[in-house]
Amino acid sequence: MKLPEFDDCLKKGKIVRFPAVKKLAVKELSVAQEDLTTCQQSLKHKNFKWATVQAYYAMFHAARTLLYHKGYREKSHYCLILAMKSFYVSEGVLEMRLVESLQMAKSLREGADYENTFDKDSAESMVEQAAEFVKIAGEVLLGK
Numbered sequence: 001m002k003l004p005e006f007d008d009c010l011k012k013g014k015i016v017r018f019p020a021v022k023k024l025a026v027k028e029l030s031v032a033q034e035d036l037t038t039c040q041q042s043l044k045h046k047n048f049k050w051a052t053v054q055a056y057y058a059m060f061h062a063a064r065t066l067l068y069h070k071g072y073r074e075k076s077h078y079c080l081i082l083a084m085k086s087f088y089v090s091e092g093v094l095e096m097r098l099v100e101s102l103q104m105a106k107s108l109r110e111g112a113d114y115e116n117t118f119d120k121d122s123a124e125s126m127v128e129q130a131a132e133f134v135k136i137a138g139e140v141l142l143g144k
Contacts, residue, residue, distance in 0.1 A: 006086040009079035018073045025068040029141055032061035032134045039127050048123040049112045055126035056109035059102045062130075062137035066094075069141055077106060093140060101129040 039054030088094040
């Protein structure tokens with residue numbers, strides 16, 4: 001699925017080819033896993049704001065893992081989301097619902113960070129979806 005918006009990201013240098021970044025994919029996955037563990041702990045302690053923020057970053061770093069695996073790096077959260085659609089939804093590796101979860105998590109993280117708006121249900125949902133996203137990123141990276 002080639003998206004015109006993704007082509008714009010490439011033209012504007014918001015997604016750039018960077019083959020050396022493949023080496024960083026394993027490190028990025030480790031960061032995603034750490035963020036996932038932290039958001040799960042925050043949820044357990046009923047800290048819904050930070051669970052929401054950390055769930056987004058677990059997904060963000062998982063998405064970066066996948067992008068790095070393709071030999072690209074991002075300079076825009078928005079373009080990273082478009083790259084997931086262009087590279088991984090089109091290949092059937094990621095379900096569109098997970099990319100939509102990443103978009104939702106971005107929006108919820110911004111609400112939690114900038115407007116102090118968050119809730120238990122959203123935090124629980126984002127933590128659950130972050131776990132799935134991180135798991136898939138690990139499977140792709142390890143070739144499973």
